[in-house]
Amino acid sequence: MALALYRKYRPATFAEVVGQEHVTEPLRTALAAGRINHAYLFSGPRGCGKTSSARIMARSLNCAKGPTPDPCGECNSCRALAPEGPGSVDVTELDAASHGGVDDARELRDKAFYAPAESRYRVFIIDEAHMVTTQGFNALLKIVEEPPEHLIFIFATTEPDKVLTTIRSRTHHYPFRLIPPSSMRELLERNVAAEGATVEPAVYPLVIRAGGGSARDTQSVLDQLLAGAGPEGVTYPRAVALLGVTDTALIDAVIDGLANDNPAEVFGTVEKLADAGHDPRRFATDLLDRLRDLLLMRAVPDAGERGLVAAPDDELKRMAEQAEKLGPATLSRYADIVHSGLLEMRGATSPRLVLELLCARMLLPSVTEAEKALLARIERLERRPAGAPAPAGPAAGSAPATAPAPAASAVPAEAPTRFQRPSQRPAQEAPAAPARPAADEPARPARPEVSRPAAAEPPAPAAAAPAPEPSPAPAAEEAPAAGGIDAAALREKWPQLLASLRKFTGGRALEAMLTQATVAEVDGSAVTLTHKSEPLARRLSDQGNASKIAAGLSEVLGGEWQVRCVHGAAPAAAPARQAPRQQAAAPAPERSFTRPSAAAQAPAAAAPPPKPAPEAPSRPRVTTSEPDIPLPPEPTDEDDDIYSEDSSPVPPPPPPPAEEDPEQIARKLLSDHLGARPLD
Structure with a gap:
């Protein structure tokens, strides 16, 4: 029977050990200096020379001329411990895979106290030491810690982490590696x-x-x-x-097909591979190795000469040509695809199908240029200032971007088509008192009062910008707010507005109320919100909350804004019913609560005659967004003349007596009329 090569050519000295110079050189130095430890631990992958080095160590220790790094090979100990020798009675080799129990450890411990028969040291080589049980290691712990002078332990294992820590800490650890x-x-x-x-x-x-x-x-x-x-x-x-490895011709055919963008050649090679009975997993592994070699050839032109790529000279020349055709980015992409395909092949019922799919992915064109163009476009969009109109959008040319916010809210007096707040009405409808700037005017007065102007004044030109020429076009066709902001654009900016409100005192509560609000209309710098809850709509319309919302809009969009909130899901009133209201002689301020829409939108003929009451205060005009539902006249409504749509002047009611609080009387009347106590 022929002797196996790994047994026939097993190394007999440390100089013959291949590829483990980082271990053999320190051991030779220690043996030459006589610094011998009582326990050693050799770890590393299988077949890398751990057990052979342990036998060489025992041979060097017991040599007649030793301890020496180079055994003589002539003495009895050297001949007995040679690769083909019969072995020595003083060197015991134990396989822990089958003798790792506590009883085996106790038997080994009892033998350890006997002196060597004819050698200098008694050596115990424990192979596969990680298989020793914890109880076995504990039985050996004391003798490994304090052995007799003639005793040396050598542990060999592929998994040093499984060796008991107390044992490993008492040894000299030498890690072996794979051979290059x-x-x-x-x-x-x-x-x-x-x-x-x-x-x-x-x-x-x-x-x-x-x-x-x-x-x-x-x-x-x-x-x-x-x-x-x-x-x-x-x-x-x-x-x-x-x-069972893949033929180099098949791998070359696939690489050439990928380089020439020839799907027929690629899939034809896969067909030949299947006909020859090759394993698709092995082919994918060999293809990944070839891609690795090509990457090295591309990065290091002399990789073959330096030993980075192991291949014959003719194959190295062919691989250099393939590396020139395929760039490093393409080779890296191919390697990633093949690696992912190898992971998908684990447990796959049809490995050939997975191989064909990864070949199809490699044949897809690279998207590097498209990604660059997309990134450049994203960078241009990010550099655009916040709130700037789109370059080709329909609202970009409808209004100048440099126009100030107050000028955009100006509406010609000849064609009023929607209800406007007092700060937004034309000059001929303004009160006799001088109007404050839009920036200083609150969104809603705390105590609204009804006042009539002494006389109408002609429209005055705007101070910030020249007033636009009167146009017969309706107000609905005017340009949106400054910067091209309309209702849809404001809805997109709504999360930013909610975030900006957190810096105000009570901003969390205001943010919570605005989560259910909706932008109904944006006319110039006036924003109309709707809320499905009537009490919350009144809360959002008061002076404090409206001013905070306007400040948040100014921070997000810029400019000055005026905000009001109505109950419902639509704007406050239709354009057809707003025209007569614009012709009234005196403007009616808004108030912080909402009345039923019928009382505010009923025609003048359906309104009952005014009933002056000495104890009732003046009541402001009520804005609402509810649909027009006719209601019967209310006998308790004592100032419906203010809500009448008739444009004829109505004398104001007399002031309340001095001894009664007007606010309490107004709350009482409103409570009787609505059937519920209004909010403050």
Whole structure:
């Protein structure tokens, strides 16, 4: 029976250990200096030389010329501990996978106290030390901590984290690593030369890749190829068929098809792959390795010479040409797609379908240029100032962006079509007293009073900007507010308005009330809100809340604003019924509560004759957004002349007696009329 290559060519000294110089050099130095510890821990992947190094350590300790880093190989101990030797009675090798219990640990502890028979040290090599149970480690803990002078422990494991911490802290830990491809190839070529076999150069990368950096696994693969080789030796086709790896021609065909944007070649290669019986998962893995090599070839032109890419010279030349066709961004995108496809193939019922899908994704054009254009457009939109009109929007040219907010709210006196607040009415309807600027005027007076002007004055020109020429067009066709803000645009800015109100005292309550409010109309700088709750609509219409909302609008949109809130889901009144109201001789201020719409919108013929009452105060005009529902005359309404739509002058009621509070009388009358106590 032939001896396996990994056993036949097992290293006998530290100098023969391949790819572990970071471990062997310190051990050789310690042995030469005589600084020997009582316990060692060798950890690392399988087949990287842990157990072989433990045997070399025992051989170096018990050599007749030792302890020495280079055993003589002539003494009895060296011959007994050679790779093909029978072993020594003073060196005990224990497999913890099958002897890791507490009883095995106690038996080992009892044997440890005996002195060596013929060697200098008694060495215990415990392989797969992570398989020892916690009770077994606890049984060995005391002797590992304070062993006799002749006792040395060497633990070998692939999982050092599973070794008991108290054991690991009492050892010298030497981590082993996977063997690099360059060192592995030197080892394989040396073994092949010793065997006198012939192996094609293209076979070595396949064997090294199949071994995965493990010397034992790699030598086992090479041993399998040598056992099945013919008179011509190990050929590349035989190695590809035996190892199950993907043929390089198939990978080259896929890469060329992707570079030339040829879907027929790509999917035709997948068909050939399936016909040959190759595993789609293995093909995807090999394709990802090729993409990695191409990325390195693109980044480092001399990657092949420096050993970063292991491939024959002809294949390196072909890979350099492929790397030139595909840029680094494209190669990186292909690698990401293949990597994601490999994750999707885990547990997939049809790996070929997943492979074809990832090929289709790689054939899609790159969206890098489109992404750049989209990002540039987003940056232009972000640089646009807040509230600025869109460049090509319909409202961009309807009104000048530099017009001030008060000038935009001016309405010609010849064609009034909607109800206006006193601060928004034309000059001929203004009271005799001089009007304050819009910025200083409150949104709603606290105690509204009805006053009539002494005489109408002609319209005066605007101070900030020249007044627009009178136009017969209705007010509904006028330009929106300054900056192109209309009701729809204000609704889009509504979350910003709510956020700006938080800085005011009581802003949280105001923000909560405005969450159910809706922007009904924006006329110039006047904003009409609607609220489905009548008490909250009255609260929003009072002077304090209205001024805060106007300040919030000024902060978000700029300019000066005037705000009112009505009950309902529509504007306060239709244009057809607002024209007679504009012709009244005296303006009627608004108040902070809402009356039924019938009393405010009923025609003059349906209103009862005025009934002056000495104890009743003057009542302001009520604005409402409810639909026109005719109601019967109310005998208790003593000042319906103010709510009459008739444009004829009505004498004001006499003032209340001095001994009674007018506000209490007004509240009492309103409570009797509405059947509920009004809010303050």
